Amino acid sequence: MRRTVTLPDPARSADGSAQDGHFRALENLYSCAPVNKLFESQLEIMEAGRARITFQTQERYFHAAGATHGTLYFKMLDDAAFYAANSLVSDRFLLTTGFNLHFTKPLRTGRVIAEGRWISGKRRVFIAEAHLMDEEGDEIGRGTGTFMRSHIALSGLDGYRQPGPSDDG
Numbered sequence: 001m002r003r004t005v006t007l008p009d010p011a012r013s014a015d016g017s018a019q020d021g022h023f024r025a026l027e028n029l030y031s032c033a034p035v036n037k038l039f040e041s042q043l044e045i046m047e048a049g050r051a052r053i054t055f056q057t058q059e060r061y062f063h064a065a066g067a068t069h070g071t072l073y074f075k076m077l078d079d080a081a082f083y084a085a086n087s088l089v090s091d092r093f094l095l096t097t098g099f100n101l102h103f104t105k106p107l108r109t110g111r112v113i114a115e116g117r118w119i120s121g122k123r124r125v126f127i128a129e130a131h132l133m134d135e136e137g138d139e140i141g142r143g144t145g146t147f148m149r150s151h152i153a154l155s156g157l158d159g160y161r162q163p164g165p166s167d168d169g
Contacts, residue, residue, distance in 0.1 A: 019048065021162040022090045025154070026083055032159030039075055043083055049118035049128075051083035057109050068107040073132060077101060077143040080116030081128035085147045088118060093152040094126060099145040110135040124149050 023045035030036065030043040041055035053076050063069040078099050086094045116130040131142040154160045 018090075023087060025160045025162040026086060028161055029154075029157060029159040030079070030083065035075075039072065041076065041079075043079070045083060045087050048087050049084055051080050051087060051116040053080050053083075053114040053116075055112055055114075057107055057112055059109060066108075070101070070103065073103060073107070073141045074099070074101055074143070076112070076114040077116075077130040077132060077141060078145060080114035080130035081143065081145040082116070082147055084116035084118045084130070085121075085126035085128040085145075088122060088126065089149065089154075091154060092149045093154055093157065094147040095150045097125075097146045097148045099143055101141065101143040103141050105134070105138055105140040107132075107134060107140050112140070119144075 026045055027043050039055065039061075041053050044052045044054070046052060055076060057068050057072065061068045061072050078096055081099075082094060082096060112135075113133045114130055115133070116128055119127045119129055121127050126147045127144065128147065129142065129144045132140045134140050
């Protein structure tokens with residue numbers, strides 16, 4: 001039995017506006033996710049296969065020994081890698097199927113950047129990596145994830161709204 005794989009929508013305008021619309025819609029989807037009310041952060045998709053999340057750590061995210069809990073490391077690394085991969089897919093929502101995380105330095109408070117980068121895969125399974133940098137520019141964590149196409153259409157998700165012709169850019 002043959003399986004049909006839904007490929008990414010290859011349609012792109014010459015000026016990149018379809019791709020930019022997809023990126024802005026993913027950024028909006030991220031900001032609308034209820035979990036991001038708990039972990040305030042900002043997603044920026046710079047180009048296909050690259051995403052950046054900026055956030056502030058606070059004492060409320062600390063574990064008992066006075067540093068940021070690994071939950072926040074995982075969430076931001078997973079999100080940055082995920083959106084780097086999903087920036088390449090304009091029709092379906094990807095799902096995380098696995099993620100390896102490495103802690104390299106304890107994190108206290110301050111501004112942190114998670115940068116994600118797509119590594120491989122363009123059909124069904126995608127691999128992307130991400131790293132966390134603190135205010136001093138030191139790496140505090142890194143991870144690699146695998147992401148798989150789901151049956152969930154991006155267009156059917158609340159929050160995934162591409163800018164229309166009447167929207168001001």
